[in-house]
Amino acid sequence: MKSKSVALLFALATSILGLTVGLLAADKAADKAAPKTATPLKKPTLKIDASPIGEVKGLVTSYADVLEAIRPAVVSVTSSKMVRQQVPEFLRQFGAQGREQKQSGLGSGVIISTDGFIITNNHVVEEADELKVFLNDDREFIAKVIGTDPKTDVAVIKIEAENLPAATLADSSKLRVGDVVFAIGNPLGVGQTVTMGIISATGRKVGILDEVGGYEDFIQTDAAINQGNSGGALIDARGRLVGINSAIISTSQGNIGIGFAIPINLASSIMHSLIDTGTVARGYMGVGTDPNPLTPDLAESFGLPKDTKGVVVTDLNPADGPAAKAGLKREDIITAIDGKAVASRDDLRMIVAQTAPGTKVTVKYYRDGKPQSAEITLGKLPDENAPTGELVSGVSVSPLTDDLRKELRIDDRVEGVVITEIATNSPYRETFPQGAVIEQLNRAPVTDLASAKRALRDGRNIALIFYRGVYRYVMFNTR
Incomplete structure (x- = not known):
């Protein structure tokens, strides 16, 4: 490019x-931006x-x-x-x-x-x-x-x-x-x-x-x-x-x-x-791998046939991630996931990302020249490109990443967007506590800023939030 x-x-x-x-009239722009009722x-x-x-038999003259x-x-x-x-x-x-x-x-x-x-x-x-x-x-x-x-x-x-x-x-x-x-x-x-x-x-x-x-x-x-x-x-x-x-x-x-x-x-x-x-929602294993494919010389140095295809594990990140919990180690050579061949880092990344978080997959690998297998329950890959921003006046939200879960001690079963900041002049300062997770808006599940905005209504709204280990409903009006 x-x-x-x-x-x-x-x-x-x-x-x-x-x-x-x-020139756009200000009231027309406001009308276009007004949230609609989500169904x-x-x-x-x-x-x-x-x-x-x-095979197509015979002569084809037209499709x-x-x-x-x-x-x-x-x-x-x-x-x-x-x-x-x-x-x-x-x-x-x-x-x-x-x-x-x-x-x-x-x-x-x-x-x-x-x-x-x-x-x-x-x-x-x-x-x-x-x-x-x-x-x-x-x-x-x-x-x-x-x-x-x-x-x-x-x-x-x-x-x-x-x-x-x-x-x-x-x-x-x-x-x-x-x-x-x-x-x-x-x-x-x-x-x-x-x-x-x-x-x-x-x-x-x-x-x-x-x-x-x-x-x-x-x-x-x-x-x-x-x-x-x-x-x-x-x-x-x-x-x-x-x-x-x-x-x-x-x-x-x-x-x-x-x-x-x-x-x-x-x-x-x-x-x-x-x-x-x-x-x-994309799965992740929590492994770092050599960016280069397994070469014949490298395969031989690991005690494998020269024609072996796979990727070498170079790191386990995080240390308590799915792969580490399943027992994988550095220098393991991953060759397949659920029967799909892994010949490069891109293969591994694509297969894992296309698999839903929480799915249990079978990973084939070599260790010390011997074939092994392990069942790994995939975690959820944080969306680094997920938008953050203002949901309602003065209330900023962010996707619920693994880091935020640890920081706020939020259980893995809780899903939604977390309130990261509330402005001092926000009319919703008494409605939402900072650090609360909005899991539903108007009974629609919330996963990111876009889905939250789609669920907002013009007027009265109801939100299901999780805060300090307790779920509760809060009512608020959009202005």
Whole structure:
């Protein structure tokens, strides 16, 4: 992405369709920012076909029938946000402020349930003030964001509609290099477009998400992907969803046959977590490993065959973490987790992160040249990128990390956001004690600042808090 010769077009949806300049009325902005009543989300019913694509017998002259069912499930997504123009420093000293502008962007999305859940990219919806979804039948809907995950570039949005066309999901782990695929989206705003190619590679890690400490396991394809395809569908020859188009590498800011899609297995696991909790809970083992793969010479020095694949444990952090409790030690060589081969640090990180906290996994490893196994109950990885900030006037909250649990002596069974600061002039100073955990708002579970804000109502609210070992309900009004 930093190379002069290669531009990583991570933000495919940022094709600017035009700028509409105008001052926002303060009361209009306030209306838009007003919180809405939260209602429990009904989990989507998914259609899944996990069989491999197999061989297609006979001469294929058209894929029109295959694509006919899936095309209505691919939608266009437009985003808009207000940005303020920069003004010179000397003008700011006199109180001058830049004009606010409406900035628009274009992307795509895939309907994955008949009641309106849509998977797209995080960068399609990031920081948007308004999202609109356009269906193939020319219907238009306002969409709300259910949750986003910058670390995988996955987002889930929802429109209020019923009996929608929905994609059937395949098992992306069964994809093979050479499988025929189709990319569907709205490139450059020309309208829904289908392009054809093959799977060029799987398991690609290209550094696109390094800035957010992301998890990359991309499908690479030569099916033409351009700006506006972000969040669109990658389809197999049976018309099933195998990936969510996300990025390209190009020397010309256009397609040169190197595109990347998020495997649907990864995207759907993130989707379920976002729908259930509004955030993503990732497992962790508590091991540090050698960043380099196990070389033949290093394997031999540990008394193993030269062709052994695995990662060497170099540290156990924390000392009382899941791996340490299960008996792992430095110089153990991890080779598999729950039957999935571990050949690199990235393999280990991806497998563990995709497994829910509290899950018991079987870890295969070598110690002193002998094969061993251990059952490890994964802990919860703190979300370093989870937002902190003000929930209501003068009340700041933060995700409940392991460090905060220890500091405040909060039991592992307690979930929510912790009140880290209350301003002296806050109208809620007598309502909330600092150090209390807000576990529910208006009977909706709270996991981070975003889910807490979604649950807030305009007017009377009820919160379930945990403080000094006791649960209690508090009532408060938003102003």
